[in-house]
Amino acid sequence: MKRSLRAQLAADPSVGTGNVLATVIALGADLDGPGLTFDTAVDHFPAEHPLTLGELDDRVQARTAWLHVHGIGRRDVVAIWATDAADIVLSFLALTRVGAIPALLNGKMAPAIASEYIRRLRVNGILADSTHRELLAGESDQPGSLHGAPILGTPKELGAGDSAKAPVHYRHHRDDPVVITHTSGTTGVPKAVLHTHTTLYAALKHLLTMPQAQGTDRILNALPIPHTATILMVNQVLGNRADMLLLSSQDAPVVLAAIERWKPRGVYGFAVTWAGLAREDLSRYAVGSVRMWFNTGDCAHEPHIRKLVAAGAREVVTREGRLMVPGSHFVDGLGSSEMGHNGFHVTHTPDSTHYGRCIGKPYQFASAAVLDAEGNELPDGTPGMLGFKSPSVSPGYWNDSVNTYRFRLNGWFLTGDLAYREAGGHFFHLDRVPDAVAGFDGPQLYTSLSEERILAALPEVLDCTVIVVPEGDGFVTDVLLELKPGVDAELEAEVRAAVGEEVAATIRRVSVVGAEGVPVTVTGKVRKVALRQDRLAEATP
Template sequence: MSIRSIRTLLADDPDVGTGNVLTSRIALGIGLDDPLLTFDTPVDDHAAWAPFTLRELDRSVRARAAALHALGVRRRDPVVVYATAAADHVLSFLALARLGAIPALLNPKVEGERAARYISRLGAVGILTDAEHRAELAGHDPVAPLLADTSELGAGDPDAAPEPYRHSADDPVAITHSSGTTGLPKAVVHSHASLYASIRHRAALPRAQGTDRMLSVLPAPHAATLIAVNLALSTHGQLALLSQQSGAATLDAIESWRPHSVVGFAATWADLAHHDLAARDLDTVSFWWNTGDCAHEAHIRRLIATGSRETVTREGRSRVPGSVFIDGLGSTEMGHSHFFITHTLGTEKYGRCVGRPHTFVDCEVVGPDGEPLGPGEVGELATASPTLAPGYWNDSVTTYRTRLRGRFLTGDLMYRDEEGYYYHVDRLVDSVDLGDGKRLYTALSEERVLARVPDVLDCTVVAVKDGDRVVTDVLLILQDGADPGADRTGEVVAALDEHTGATVRSVLVVKGDDIPLGPTGKVRKVLLRERYLASVAGR
């Protein structure tokens, strides 16, 4: 039995899923002393950046499982994990999954008041947290007791851990949450089978380049991180996980850990655009993997100009300058990106093109009546896939409201072209009806401004109805050295389509701190619109 056979053995076993990959790997007895997971903070007897072997990881997880079991945690118990370090989320998830409990991972950037309201809706039996987030919850009632500090769990006796729980395909194995940009985050439940479906799909394909040594700059409590961890365990790939998603932290980690690929969200790529990438040593990076929101062309082009990749020609294998960016579109509810497109220095298919669907996806674009639309027609994405989350935890109303003929209504406005490529134009809640069959798409407008207006690093378009008319503010973040006093209104309006350009009220240069972000880095446009309406009411 070889290392190469690991992913085939796991993928071919119908009992393997997100809840038991670690115990299944241990049972195979292969590569137990090879380094696999690396964390950026000290944990147990490991210094920051000191890798865990599979055997060491299993011991740490069993220690935590024993400690949690001693605290009374049992199967089907929802347990909240609210902490900063990626290690706390990953190790707590693995330990709770071993017990058959349901880890509810909460982003550390959700402030205490909202966190308490969110937790109170879960019916959790308790909360695992760190000192910083205990302080966040002080004065708020999450309607769940504090079980333990995450730093204490590793002191459990690994030999006292109960036997691993035997998962079924539809067993709930995690609760993660939406970005919360439109209000309180929505709790999304994932099953043993759904979070593993994309990995089972990948097992039938050649091993993707770069997955042998991956750096995750995903938010640790996100479903995408759980998939990345399961992928590493299932393919025997090394994975390092960052506890923060800033551009500066990402660059430092690339230079020190030397990954072959980096996986993250669009917000991190935008932050990287603020740095002089040519001055950093990024040569080992061959692939950038994006999930969540699709990325902007301007940010993609900066990244693929860095790094190097392997090519095969008649002369053999060689490395050439420039990396690969794999873009997609996914969400917490979708469980995995449902689309993909590959960008290199020679590609030109941008304009918010997210590519074609994965083979495990059955999707369509539908109109307001729920009927399928044809090529070129903008509507809402309705998608089906074995990766889909079963629904929203303790919220059957929202679960069924977002279902249509067995598909999930994502809230994304898209269209497909005659070749079967899909394009994302906006979130339904962020677009504005202009009347006469015209609609303003904020995300598509931002894409156009970034692509056509020089010196702009990032852009946010906010459109609201002011009485009977729609007005738009365009907020620009500029490159270092760009003139903040220059009037860019003409360039911005020229970049937009005619009916959107006619709504522009102001073009403003702002700083990053002026843009409110959700816990995953998405712009909270609802809050920006509320600020605008409040300023109008105050006049």
């Protein structure tokens, strides 16, 4: 019996991040089947036209031909700075076809930071939409270039290429670099994360051998488009022959409107999007199509998850057969650009009780441990640094061997997180290393865990941020609360009770802020470094 397409993709060692689209077609997938759907126009196709597999391939081939005519080929690093999902994804697919290395930049990045990031990449060329091209012009000493690299054109211009004249698809070796994405930049200029043909496909090969989860046949992609996670999703849906609408904005109102309009069964996003959706009364919206929410990046907060799983529906198996019941799934975990895929997973439903920043267990293709400063594995229940091993892990940071090796210890990749493991094998996330005060002696001050406890205990709080600042020989803690509309209450006593005695003893102030009162990165992560610097500046005479 002929193996399924998914089985063939999983078994073929030549398949990887750089050639999934072409391989799916070569294996006989229906050209009239699903390709990708974008929220903006693609060449002569209107916004939200569901591109067939054949139409998608033709539009990528047109861009491949354009790049070839403009001299872009093997090992050329090309930066893409744009906002529209179609501009980024189609450019990525075309660049990998000629063997180039696309470097994806978030459209929200500040121009000065984008300029410095591009300089560090040492790119061969730049693709920028009209808005970002103007921003680059303000950073450039010479018209039409930046740091000596030519601005080749806008991503939309690539669609004018002649698809019939596209060159032969570059044949990737398993170790070929295929994409550079970047970290969130919480501490300044983001780090450039490299992935190869095989690292960014290793997790997908495993998933292709597993039954498809419910909700993955029609996906709304609310992940940041230039992020590693979106590249993963593009290749996942092409291999699964599923439908996916890619959104250029991850703002909650945009996502909510798309759910009502497009009726997805799965929604993929970051924690910031779930926090935004949780601000709404979801019972007032048509979100019943959703069976599964999938979170990656930072793990999500319990109150946000509970609001989401109360919406939608899911299929369960009973003695009476398969039934649809109210309430959806929420798949949580912990991931990063460097990890190449969520490293952990835990599934929540309306009946879940395993919260407290539980990120679950590692996927079968990965392993994890809690480490001390020398890289020794710590016993269950002891907090330490989170180490991760997986074929999906990035080989390093582009042009940055210092940080590449700084985050390796005793054979483990250090994720930058503090965690502990319980006896049953589940891992619990405590904080990011730079945001905590934690050691084997002295105070144990975890900002993320404190935020979790406040949100779980105080229903009046929509969101909160906790930071720890050095003061004299010790530390003080500041708590910023965003309250529900109409709430005007003094909550300091409740906050102190929620965080526990050790943190409560360090609290200096509890402040109420608006939704815009906390600085965030381009992917929505709170810039706690900036907040700490502000607090330190206030204390300086």
